[in-house]
Amino acid sequence: MIQQVHSHPDIYRIRVDLPDNPLQYLNAYVIKGVSGNLVIDTGFNRPECKRALCQGLQELDIRLQSDTSLFITHLHADHSGLVGLFAQAGCPIYMHPVDYQYLVDSEDGSTWKAAEDNFMREGMPPAEIKTQFSNQARTFSPDPHFPVNPVHDGDCLHLAGCDLQVIHTPGHTPGLCCLYLPKEEVFFTSDHILFDITPNIQVWYHMKQALQRYLESLQKVWELPVRLALPGHREGDTSIAGRIDEIVAHHDRRLAEICHLAGLYPHSTAYDIAPHMTWSMRGKQWKDFPPTQKWFALGETLAHIEYLVDYGVLCCREEQGCRHYDLVRTET
Ligand SMILES: [Zn+2]
Ligand SMILES: [Zn+2]
Structure with a gap:
């Protein structure tokens, strides 16, 4: 399903459904120029997504060849999954090198193994980890x-007849890059800013303080003049500052919630704390969460715990290979 979201330049959204995924669909954007085209993000590497993307491109009369470029905003498989289609056709592919390297490193499973070992230290039972496969x-x-x-912060790309500014906004992933059209004030926000849902913030083995970096990246774009914001999932908006304020307030509430829970349940692991947090999983109880959602929820809990430990609000004690957290008591 395609929809034109901007004229001059002509920008289209291809809705790529993500079956059995709470994100529902990915927005692949296409800038259709006279002498070339730009596709932004792809959908998962699975037949349903491939069909939707290819059908959308066909409706726009875009053939995958060297005058069509692909920009991958970040490493997540719902954005990068179908890169192979573009690579085989000889399309130029743009991406931040940090996220690209992560994809390369993931190939032998070592990055997943590192994440599993880490989650085990945070109290996730091995049986629970197995369900993540x-x-x-x-x-x-x-x-x-x-x-x-490779693209870097501040790069200016001339693609599909447009001057596009690359804005590196680490947080959701280490190498996430947004694209910005300064003249038209169109901002492709990817998963940095979403409007109907809150972007997931995880812990990363090669990016310390993901939450701190994310909050800094939100401030980095707060003043950016935006007339049209086009996110990676769900619907967009005509401004971003108000939404950024909401997202920051959401993380403040999360931090306060964890402090409260750490006081209530001293010496807990992150896995002990996560079920007591407020999650919007359509009224589902923690025990009924699908395995993937538990994984994301624990990662998000950990990103906030890491922040609080760094700011000296929580302390961490490792016992028998498992980390436990307590509020730091200040003597009065
Ligand atoms: Zn993402
Ligand atoms: Zn996404």
Whole structure:
């Protein structure tokens, strides 16, 4: 299903449904120019997504060849999964090198293993970790063997007849990059800013303080003049500052909630704390959460705990290979 979201330049959204995924669909954007086209993000590496993306491109009369470029905003498989289609057709592919390297490193499973070991130290039972093997991010990930044109913060790309500014906004992933059209004030926010749901913030083995970095990246774009914001999932908006304030307030509430729970349940692991947090899973209890959602929820809890430990609000004690957290008591 395609929808034109902007004229001059002509920008279209291809809705790529993500079956059995709470995100529902990915927005792949296409800038259709006279002498070339730009596709932004792809959908998972699975037949349903491939069909939707290819059908959308066909309706727009876009053939995958060297005058069509692909920009991958970040490493997540729902954005990068179908990169192979573009690589085979010889399309130039742009991506931040940090996220590209992560895809390469993931190929032998070592990054997943590191994450599993870490989650085990945070109290997740091994049986629970085993259920993660069906995680869509693993099953539908891209083949990382593609040539990449590395992009960095502040780069200006001239693609599809447009001048596009690359804005590196680490947090959701280490290398997430948004794209900005300064003249038209159109901002492709990817998963940095979502409007109907809150972007997930995880812990990363190669990016310390993901939450702190994310909050800094929100401030980085707060003043950006925006007339049209086009997110990676769900619907967009005509401004971003108000939404950024809401997202910051959401994380403040989360931090306060964890402090409260750490006081209520001293010496808990992150896995002990996570079920008591407020999650909007359509009224589901923690025990009924799908395995992938538990994984994301624990990761998000940990990102907030890491922040609080760094600021000296919580302290961490490791006992028998498992980390426990307590509020730091200040003597009065
Ligand atoms: Zn993402
Ligand atoms: Zn996404």
